[in-house]
Amino acid sequence: MSTSPSRPVVESESPAIRLRALRKSFGGHEVLKGVALDIRHGEVMSVLGRSGGGKSTVLRCVNLLERPTSGTIEIDGETIFADGEAVRGQKLVRLRRRVGMVFQNFQVFPHLTAAENVVLPLVHGAEVPEPEAVEQALRMLHRVGLADKALRTPDTMSGGEQQRVAIARALALNPVALLFDEPTSALDPESTREVLGVIKELAADGMTMVVVTHELGFARDVADRVAFFDDGVIVEEGDAQEVIGNPRHPRTRAFITGMETEPHTVH
């Protein structure tokens, strides 16, 4: 870092994402039971844990696709949820533009070409003029290695390619952070490698990311920190290599040994 050593830059600015006492119930069933988490700018956090542990729900609360029951959420210092009240209208739409999300099943728009998928939110959400949006879209597709597929429709692309279009589409809006909800769970091993490769490059470029994943190797190698979710709470959180290499909590230990000994099936 070239900044003055007297000022710890990262510590002084507000985290990209700050969650406090976050709770979420569906009907009578409590899925999040008080989650506190800070994700600093430029940090990659991997979220691990069994299915149903609340990992996806946390992610979906961050951009308010899911409305928490209580707690607070701050994005880059701006409170977007507190005291049971969430931002609404234009503020909500702007918030979502600042937090990109990549889904397990890609959710590219099937009626549009790859480049148009990236252009659409730029033009019709962020009000970027068309020529600039098109340039931005092609830059982003190039960044994920799909410059030559700009005018292909999703049904002619592999799962890995579709997921990379989805990443380019989220990236194009210049978000504060990118959220990945099991981005490789629907992919074959080769596509998984492609997509993880792209995420790794983004990490190297300093992109702030939260990645819900079952890929332990990826979490260890790429993430700065991991948070291990179980039954709606974070049971262990810390340096990625430390938590995965030497888990302290019994449930983390059981999960990680289970993952390593069982042949990892990709469904």
Place this chain on the structure above:
Amino acid sequence: MNDLFQGVPWADYVPDLWAAFLSTLSYTVVSFVAAAVIGLVTALARLAKFRPVSAAAQIYTETFKNLPLITELYILYFGLASVGVNLSAFQAGSLGLALFYGAYLSEIFRAGLRGVPKAQREAAYALGLSSGRTLRHVILPQAARIAVPGTSTMMVDLLKGTSLMVAIGGGELMTQGTLIASDTFRALQVYIVIGLIYLALCAPLSRLMLRLERRMHAGDALSPSRRRVCGLIRQVRQDGTALYASSRS
């Protein structure tokens, strides 16, 4: 059989047939456009969370789906006239067709809207699109792809349905056919010729709609705005290789 075209002075009827032909087209275009608007509004209303709105839409659909078109036409043309509301045959006929086919189209459009996965809407929201823009640019285009085959069937059915205007003297092809037949007493040949005209109208329309369906499924850019964007993409790709130079290490 060889006197099929004898005994009817067809040349004399060309102007009348032409006018009737245009009338059939007018009924078709006016009532189809109106039915499509009614159908879309009703389909959206059916999916509304506010109960009174969806209930009203459902009552409309069920009423007109289960009422014979001919009965509806009699009510609009003869029935309303008897209480002093005088609609012309064209007004009553177009209104009747629009209400009747609007009910069917609303069901087809509703199936189209429901056929778009919920996750697509979420993805659009997550990208910072408002709910209006999401509907316009993400949901409706995909719903349209699902709804095209059913809509085509209804369009052709509506065109043929204009022949029911004969019951109210609508001035279209079938009405004209009855006039020529009673003039000439050559019912067989007259109605065969009228039938051929309907066939000549409907068959190409069916083909055209099938082609539209194929092109939509291939993801072709059909709307002017998509053509413009795709044109820009091609253009930037062609002379924009410098664009990429700085973005990747």
